[in-house]
Each structure stands twice: as structure tokens, then as C-alpha cells.
Amino acid sequence: MHDTQTIVIGAGVVGLAIARALAQSGREVMVLERHDLIGSETSARNSEVIHAGIYYPKDSLKARSCVRGKEMLYAFCESHGVPHERIGKLIVATNQSQLEDLAAIKAKAEANGVMDLMYLTGEEVLAREPELNAIGALLSPSTGIIDSHGLMLALQGELEAHGGQVVLNTPVTSVAALPGGGFAVSVETDEAGEVDSEGYSITCQELVLCAGHMSPKLAGFIEGANPPNAFMAKGSYFKLSGKAPFSQLIYPVPEPGGLGVHLTLDLQHQARFGPDVEWVENAHYPVDPARGDKFYAAIRSYWPGLPDDGLVADYSGIRPKIVGPGEAAADFRIDGRAEHGIDGLLALYGIESPGLTASMSLAEEALLRL
DSSP: OOSEEEEEEOOSHHHHHHHHHHHHTTOOEEEEOSSSSTTOSGGGSSOOEEOOSOSSOTTOHHHHHHHHHHHHHHHHHHHHTOOEEOOOEEEEEOSHHHHHHHHHHHHHHHHTTOOOOEEEEHHHHHHHOTTOOOSEEEEETTOEEEOHHHHHHHHHHHHHHTTOEEEOSOOEEEEEEOTTSSEEEEEEEOTTSOEEEEEEEEEEEEEEEOOGGGHHHHHTTSTTOOOOOOEEEEEEEEEESSOOSOSSEEEEOOBTTBOOSOEEEOTTOOEEEOOOOEEESSOOOOOOGGGGGGHHHHHHTTOTTOOTTOEEEEEEEEEEESSOTTSOOOOOEEEOHHHHOOTTEEEEEOOOTTHHHHHHHHHHHHHHHO
């Protein structure tokens, strides 16, 4: 007999969405989280954007889960009172060559099933956002913003309503496949929440690794799991010191390697810019104010009125990459029995943007693959 049926390691937004779906299916579910708060790493350090599903390769898991997840997420927010706003996004062209790029972006979006993008002329853009420098744009009306922690609290509430539990302050040190089936999960925390150097193990029939940066390391303890390499890409955000003169999210035409320095708004319509990309070896979150110096020219290409000294260092996040610098972006990776041949093991890797948007769709995928 195992101590519990299913253990999910990681109480970020995707881990909670998966745990909720598993509990709703009738499983006994325990979520182990090393921090004293749910979603305090990747899930709390992002742009809090509900993405439309525009940029991802056709038929990729990122594209499919983002497009379906977006609609699931809006419906969940409406039914559960999670603060959000379908605010819309403009992808702006500032020169003729970028106007031509907009056609390719629209075609890629439509290949992914995103059929609501609309061309705007320069005059139409300025009528919406007079401060912009743009000769044309694509409007994405289904892009939105969300209170990510409110979403996670709602997911946790439904998990617990179906008999599941979240155990905080419980760092997992290793996992092991048991000879008779199932898994042993070794942790370092005692029942009082204090770190115990000797630790103890919890056994389970099914194990879901949804631990962000830690998933490849934990999977490495299990022979045959074949996890990918892990990389860390830090992204820093800078907020605008004054009031933003924009009512929608503003993205430049994407550049090689990223989406460019874009402007997002929180639910109070405070503007922030970022993230940039800084490859790091270890997680460290302080923002170097000097990194903001490179933001000004990029932002002024579409907002010439950005004031001098208008940017203030805000926060950073670290994306759990499974490819390194200079490599093509990887798709989300969900490894189940079909990939590694191990009964009861599900491992998620490289769940970065648009992971929040895709979370509920990824939970559906998890149920199919476990």
C-alpha cells in the first residue's frame, strides 16, 4: 500500500491546475511545495498576460494548449471571480518592412486557430493610442491580463474541495521508482514545518513532476526517465514611474530570439516593460537598474514620448528553459509512459510562457498521458 495515490511536486499554476484535474477525476492528490507560499517562483514572476496563441509553431503543444487554455481560463475566471480583463493587444509596425511582417504574424495566428486578429492602419492605431509611433498594427482582442495569484488560490480551493491537499515548506530532495511499482519521494521537512536533515519518504502510486527548474533534476533520479538539460533565462522588468498613456498592451513586431521590449499593464493599469533575457547559472532575483538603460531606445521606437529616467527597476523572473543560448525555442514537453515507459510517472519540462495561459489545457493533457 502506498501512503497516497498521487503526488504532484510543485504548487505553481500548472501544478495546481493538474492537481485540481486529478482530484476532480477521483484521485487522492497531495501537492508538495518547497516554499511557504504557492506559486512563488515562475508563476508569480511573469507578465500576467493571457496570451492569444499567435506566435507558436503550428501544431505545437504550446500553440494548442495556449489557444484552448485561453478560452478555458476566461471561463474559469468568470465562474470563479478571478480578477482579469480582456484588454487587447496591439502588435505595432514602425516601418514598411515590419508592415510586411504583420501579414506573416496574422497567417501564423490563423494556422493556430486564432481567427480574430485585425489589421489597423496608422490612423486607426493613433485613434486608439495617440502616443504611439506606428504606421500599422495588428489588434489581438482576445489577449488579456489576470491576477495570477488569485487564479492559483481558486485552483487550490477547488483541489481542496475535492479532497486534495497542498503541503508547503516541503522541499523534495530525491525521488525513486519502487520495485513493486509506484514511487518514493524523499523530503527534508518534518510535520512541524522545520527542516529535518535526516528527512523521510512518502510513497505514491503516481508521481507528477511539475517543479519548473527542478523537474529535470528530479527526473534524473529515475532510471529511464531521460530528462532534458536545464537552463535558466532571467528576465528583468521595469515599471513606468508615471501614469501610462495607453489602454492596451503594446508589443513591437517580434525580433530574432524574442518578442522585443513590450509594454504590459497590470489590473491597476500600471505599465511595465520587459522581460529582457539574461542567461544565469543560479536563481537570483534582484534587478540591476543598469539593465534598464538598454530599454529606452527599444521603447522609444514605438513610444517616442518615454520620459528620461521614466523607468524604475521592478522585479524579475527566471524561465525554466530546456534549450540554451542561441538554440531554437523548445516546445513544452510532457513525458508520460509513451515517452519513457514508466507506469505512473508524468514529467513536465520547459513550461515557460505561455504556461499560465495554457495551464488548464495542460491539465487536460496530463490526465490523458498519466
